[in-house]
Amino acid sequence: MGGAVSAGEDNDDLIDNLKEAQYIRTERVERAFRAIDRGDYYLDDYRDNAYKDLAWKHGNIHLSAPCIYSEVMEALGLQPGLSFLNLGSGTGYLSTMVGLIVGPFGVNHGVELHKDVVEYAREKLDDFVKNSESFDKFEFCEPVFVVGNCLEISTDSHQYDRIYCGAGVQKDHENYMKVLLKIGGVLVMPIEDQLTQITRTGQCTWESKNILAVSFAPLVQQSRADGDKPDSVQLPPLSVRSLQDLSRVYIRRTLRALGADGEGREAGQTRRAPPQKRKRRRRRCRRRRLNAYVFGGNQLIPQTMESEEDEEEEEEGGVMVVGGRQAEEEVVEQHRKLGGCGGEEEVEEEATKLEEEEEEEEVGGERVRDIGEVEILKRANVLRDQITALPLPESLKAYLLYYREK
Numbered sequence: 436m437g438g439a440v441s442a443g444e445d446n447d448d449l450i451d452n453l454k455e456a457q458y459i460r461t462e463r464v465e466r467a468f469r470a471i472d473r474g475d476y477y478l479d480d481y482r483d484n485a486y487k488d489l490a491w492k493h494g495n496i497h498l499s500a501p502c503i504y505s506e507v508m509e510a511l512g513l514q515p516g517l518s519f520l521n522l523g524s525g526t527g528y529l530s531t532m533v534g535l536i537v538g539p540f541g542v543n544h545g546v547e548l549h550k551d552v553v554e555y556a557r558e559k560l561d562d563f564v565k566n567s568e569s570f571d572k573f574e575f576c577e578p579v580f581v582v583g584n585c586l587e588i589s590t591d592s593h594q595y596d597r598i599y600c601g602a603g604v605q606k607d608h609e610n611y612m613k614v615l616l617k618i619g620g621v622l623v624m625p626i627e628d629q630l631t632q633i634t635r636t637g638q639c640t641w642e643s644k645n646i647l648a649v650s651f652a653p654l655v656q657q658s659r660a661d662g663d664k665p666d667s668v669q670l671p672p673l674s675v676r677s678l679q680d681l682s683r684v685y686i687r688r689t690l691r692a693l694g695a696d697g698e699g700r701e702a703g704q705t706r707r708a709p710p711q712k713r714k715r716r717r718r719r720c721r722r723r724r725l726n727a728y729v730f731g732g733n734q735l736i737p738q739t740m741e742s743e744e745d746e747e748e749e750e751e752g753g754v755m756v757v758g759g760r761q762a763e764e765e766v767v768e769q770h771r772k773l774g775g776c777g778g779e780e781e782v783e784e785e786a787t788k789l790e791e792e793e794e795e796e797e798v799g800g801e802r803v804r805d806i807g808e809v810e811i812l813k814r815a816n817v818l819r820d821q822i823t824a825l826p827l828p829e830s831l832k833a834y835l836l837y838y839r840e841k
Contacts, residue, residue, distance in 0.1 A: 527556030583668030
């Protein structure tokens with residue numbers, strides 16, 4: 436399944452294509468996709484195919500097509516603090532992106548049938564936490580993976596705000612999946628070749644919506660031969676964060692905010708003030724009668740003519756200053772060059788050109804495009820430097836850094 440969008444040269448290029456095709460529609464989902472490089476979840480020999488909109492499978496390792504994950508993330512409607520259950524969590528790629536959105540006060544659990552895939556997912560998660568440049572830019576809820584068959588989850592398990600199943604669900608198991616969902620929660624899963632969004636509206640009521648035609652391998656059902664009863668799957672407990680962990684979250688949050696403010700002042704996040712406060716220069720023209728002389732044969736003939744006065748306006752906080760004398764002289768000179776007549780269109784074009792040029796402002800000696808109130812620039816990661824500069828024992832600094840190597 437896949438092939439809905441063009442292949443990208445890298446992760447950002449792939450996300451651009453998904454946005455253009457309207458698979459990614461919200462900023463929150465876009466940020467999560469850009470933070471996690473899909474290629475990092477491929478084996479090295481297959482990484483060249485990572486940015487194609489295609490599913491990939493090698494042994495028990497499997498990744499759905501990017502367009503599928505995009506629709507799933509949008510359909511889940513994730514928010515900070517929600518609980519999430521991934522049935523068939525695979526490599527952990529989707530669960531890691533979810534963790535960037537639900538944040539440190541959310542819940543992020545996954546159930547995967549194959550033990551080797553769970554080990555692979557934990558390796559990829561550890562690599563993301565230790566080495567990814569994106570990690571320090573988010574507050575993260577680490578996924579917790581358990582091995583087991585998601586059709587054998589214990590009946591007394593807790594419920595979740597958001598659930599995704601990454602394998603085809605037969606109609607017989609639809610109600611089983613629904614029971615795991617809290618009232619007001621959202622379940623996204625493939626049923627009968629349709630990716631379906633199910634919202635639990637009451638104790639015994641649900642609303643369903645088909646999202647996308649898909650083709651998924653069905654859920655694996657454990658054999659019950661010889662009367663053996665399969666082991667039930669115990670989901671990870673819903674534990675309260677320790678005071679030590681909470682302290683780390685809030686210290687990092689505070690330092691991240693301070694770093695963003697300082698970096699915006701010193702190194703390069705260019706913030707534009709609201710329009711009524713932004714200082715800008717504009718040029719406009721208005722007509723004015725001028726006394727001029729026109730050559731007619733060998734005589735100078737006095738003549739009153741329409742001219743253009745170029746006003747230069749400077750706005751700052753709603754105050755306008757007009758300095759039109761110099762502009763008037765420029766327009767008169769322009770008329771003189773045009774022979775005193777037939778030059779109004781040329782002057783209007785020149786004034787319009789000046790106005791367009793003034794719309795660009797110089798920042799730090801370089802011209803930038805006006806794309807709104809904020810020009811978004813990439814920020815350097817300064818959180819590590821801030822933490823290492825704290826007057827704390829090295830062991831505590833390492834803890835605050837999540838023992839990251841860089």
